[in-house]
Amino acid sequence: MADILVFCEVADGAVKKSARELLGKAQQLCDGDDVVAAVLGDSLSGVADGLGAWGADKVVTVEADILGSYVPGAYASALHQVVDDVQPDVVLASASVIGKDLLPRVAALAEAGCASDVVDLREGDDGIEGTRPLYAGKVLANVSIEDTAFFTVRPNSFVIEDIEEKDGEVEELDADLEDDYGYEVVDVQTSGGDSIDLAEADRIISGGRSLKSEENFAILQSAADTIGAAVGASRAAVDAGYAPHSMQVGQTGKTVNPSLYIAAGISGAIQHLAGMRTSKVIVAINKDADAPIFQHSTYGIVGDLFEVVPMLEQEFAALD
Amino acid sequence: MNIGVLLKQVPDTESRIKINGDANGIEDGDIKWIVNPYDEFAVEQALQVKSAVGGEVVIFSLGSSRTLDAARTALAMGADRAVILDDDGFAGSDSLGVAASLAKAAQEEGIELLFAGKQAIDDDAVQVPQIVGTLLEWPVATAISSYEQDGDSVTVKREVGGGQTEVIKVTLPAVFTADKGLNSPRYASLPGIMKAKSKPVKRYTADDLGVEAGADNAKVTTDGYHMPPPRPAGRILDGELGDQVKELVKLLRQEAKVL
Ligand SMILES: Cc1cc2nc3c(=O)[nH]c(=O)nc-3n(C[C@H](O)[C@H](O)[C@H](O)COP(=O)(O)OP(=O)(O)OC[C@H]3O[C@@H](n4cnc5c(N)ncnc54)[C@H](O)[C@@H]3O)c2cc1C
Numbered sequence: 073m074a075d076i077l078v079f080c081e082v083a084d085g086a087v088k089k090s091a092r093e094l095l096g097k098a099q100q101l102c103d104g105d106d107v108v109a110a111v112l113g114d115s116l117s118g119v120a121d122g123l124g125a126w127g128a129d130k131v132v133t134v135e136a137d138i139l140g141s142y143v144p145g146a147y148a149s150a151l152h153q154v155v156d157d158v159q160p161d162v163v164l165a166s167a168s169v170i171g172k173d174l175l176p177r178v179a180a181l182a183e184a185g186c187a188s189d190v191v192d193l194r195e196g197d198d199g200i201e202g203t204r205p206l207y208a209g210k211v212l213a214n215v216s217i218e219d220t221a222f223f224t225v226r227p228n229s230f231v232i233e234d235i236e237e238k239d240g241e242v243e244e245l246d247a248d249l250e251d252d253y254g255y256e257v258v259d260v261q262t263s264g265g266d267s268i269d270l271a272e273a274d275r276i277i278s279g280g281r282s283l284k285s286e287e288n289f290a291i292l293q294s295a296a297d298t299i300g301a302a303v304g305a306s307r308a309a310v311d312a313g314y315a316p317h318s319m320q321v322g323q324t325g326k327t328v329n330p331s332l333y334i335a336a337g338i339s340g341a342i343q344h345l346a347g348m349r350t351s352k353v354i355v356a357i358n359k360d361a362d363a364p365i366f367q368h369s370t371y372g373i374v375g376d377l378f379e380v381v382p383m384l385e386q387e388f389a390a391l392d
Numbered sequence: 393m394n395i396g397v398l399l400k401q402v403p404d405t406e407s408r409i410k411i412n413g414d415a416n417g418i419e420d421g422d423i424k425w426i427v428n429p430y431d432e433f434a435v436e437q438a439l440q441v442k443s444a445v446g447g448e449v450v451i452f453s454l455g456s457s458r459t460l461d462a463a464r465t466a467l468a469m470g471a472d473r474a475v476i477l478d479d480d481g482f483a484g485s486d487s488l489g490v491a492a493s494l495a496k497a498a499q500e501e502g503i504e505l506l507f508a509g510k511q512a513i514d515d516d517a518v519q520v521p522q523i524v525g526t527l528l529e530w531p532v533a534t535a536i537s538s539y540e541q542d543g544d545s546v547t548v549k550r551e552v553g554g555g556q557t558e559v560i561k562v563t564l565p566a567v568f569t570a571d572k573g574l575n576s577p578r579y580a581s582l583p584g585i586m587k588a589k590s591k592p593v594k595r596y597t598a599d600d601l602g603v604e605a606g607a608d609n610a611k612v613t614t615d616g617y618h619m620p621p622p623r624p625a626g627r628i629l630d631g632e633l634g635d636q637v638k639e640l641v642k643l644l645r646q647e648a649k650v651l
């Protein structure tokens with residue numbers, strides 16, 4: 073039914089885990105046609121070898137020095153050349169920082185349509201269609217795209233259990249790229265904050281204004297560490313200076329989609345919900361039994377987070 | 393320097409959203425319309441560049457007839473003039489149609505540097521500015537949190553997740569999209585608001601620009617609007633706090649299977 077090209081991001085010399093979800097979903101949707109992985113970077117030897125196990129029938133790589141860091145113009149041109157070569161019906165990428173930035177550019181070069189941040193993909197009447205949240209998640213809508221359809225997919229949207237292993241034969245495309253796109257990454261600074269990327273985290277513990285200080289966020293961090301969770305924050309906490317903006321979850325912060333989201337001392341304002349309401353399981357800890365967050369939670373504890381979170385950490389630590 | 397700002401009018405996030413009868417849009421009725429919050433950072437940055445290097449700040453907005461109200465807010469902040477794309481020929485455009493129209497208008501007006509918001513809070517598309525830049529063949533740096541200009545070279549920072557910040561050097565002409573924290577947008581002063589009323593406003597139709605926009609040219613169709621299914625009623629635990637916590641961890645492991 074559809075040849076599907078999946079843009080697979082590379083970080084620290086390996087294909088990111090998010091690619092498995094997309095390749096697996098593509099295998100379910102392609103209905104016997106090809107799933108092709110696209111891998112771009114400056115030194116890819118061996119990097120793309122395992123993609124057959126994740127369901128790629130074929131892998132197309134583009135290797136060039138300028139692809140060593142994310143230079144959008146170079147990435148867009150390279151991926152566009154892969155699209156031209158493969159002629160897929162559908163192109164998928166993760167709705168990550170890079171995916172959301174890149175895919176609309178490639179779609180524009182291909183004079184094609186692109187839909188961002190879909191939370192579902194399925195076979196529709198005229199090809200693959202998606203579902204995407206609008207208006208801070210107050211509304212869901214169907215999106216369908218004429219001709220080549222580009223979608224970015226919110227991380228953790230699909231639970232992929234079995235993937236049929238494919239050949240994953242790697243073919244290098246000799247793409248025509250410039251040396252200069254008027255855009256140069258001159259430095260990458262580690263700005264502190266969390267080393268787990270919130271947008272892709274599978275577990276998150278977030279705190280709100282009620283944390284009262286930057287130091288108190290350590291209580292959340294320490295609990296988070298016991299279960300490998302990332303730490304997030306509400307905007308009120310960020311505005312008060314308790315946490316950096318990079319940790320903000322919500323409409324004007326990060327959109328997250330973990331399997332477990334624990335909101336500690338967060339009231340549950342619509343703009344916060346916009347960033348986390350698709351989480352599989354939501355736990356609210358709030359001392360106000362009427363806080364709106366409880367209406368969106370799977371489980372709730374009415375209580376003081378300064379008591380509950382340390383107890384939770386102990387229980388987490390005791391898990392085997 | 394001719395500096396452009398892409399500015400979108402959007403519903404206030406507090407607005408109650410009602411789906412229209414065709415389920416392909418929302419009812420206009422009770423909505424309070426505002427300037428997309430990120431676009432305020434874009435306006436502020438444009439004004440700061442103007443005061444550093446001179447020139448003119450032009451607001452570009454595509455939308456229905458009320459989009460002029462949003463543009464006026466930016467004029468009241470200090471922008472010099474507005475270009476409004478509010479013709480029926482633009483209605484129902486997808487991001488590509490919107491971007492193609494804005495890119496063409498910016499070209500017509502001789503714009504050399506463009507600012508935009510990192511995303512519009514109604515469709516959350518994160519697409520239009522990247523497409524504008526792609527069509528103009530200008531570099532686009534998205535979600536910037538700092539901006540320093542030295543001649544035609546601009547250094548910006550952008551957060552890329554995982555606690556990392558990139559430092560990027562961009563050569564003008566270029567497009568930049570603003571993240572929160574880039575600056576503190578000024579408020580419109582009373583004299584500013586008075587002056588805004590007499591600032592020049594130019595209108596373009598899709599025909600004027602010779603662009604393929606509007607519903608007929610859209611590749612992306614968004615319909616079937618529906619409310620998200622309500623979450624099944626959550627479970628509020630009770631009993632001794634310590635027991636609640638134990639119970640919670642058990643539920644997370646055995647019932648929800650997320651631990
Ligand atoms: C345009 C716009 C964009 C926005 N974007 C975002 C966004 O991206 N993300 C975001 O989060 N917000 C956003 N907001 C802000 C949002 O409306 C709320 O103001 C914010 O989410 C509130 O944060 P909070 O829950 O931490 O604080 P509050 O609303 O003050 O809630 C604090 C909660 O903590 C509880 N509490 C207090 N002490 C304790 C304790 N010791 N133990 C347990 N519970 C306790 C209280 O009962 C209360 O429910 C935005 C707003 C606007 C207008």
Ligand SMILES: Nc1ncnc2c1ncn2[C@@H]1O[C@H](COP(=O)(O)O)[C@@H](O)[C@H]1O
Nearest residue numbers: 398399454508509511512517518519520
């Ligand atoms: N109709 C429009 N008119 C003017 N600018 C727009 C329009 N749509 C989007 N933009 C600009 O593009 C940014 C991102 O929008 P979006 O791609 O829709 O998320 C916005 O913050 C605006 O700066």
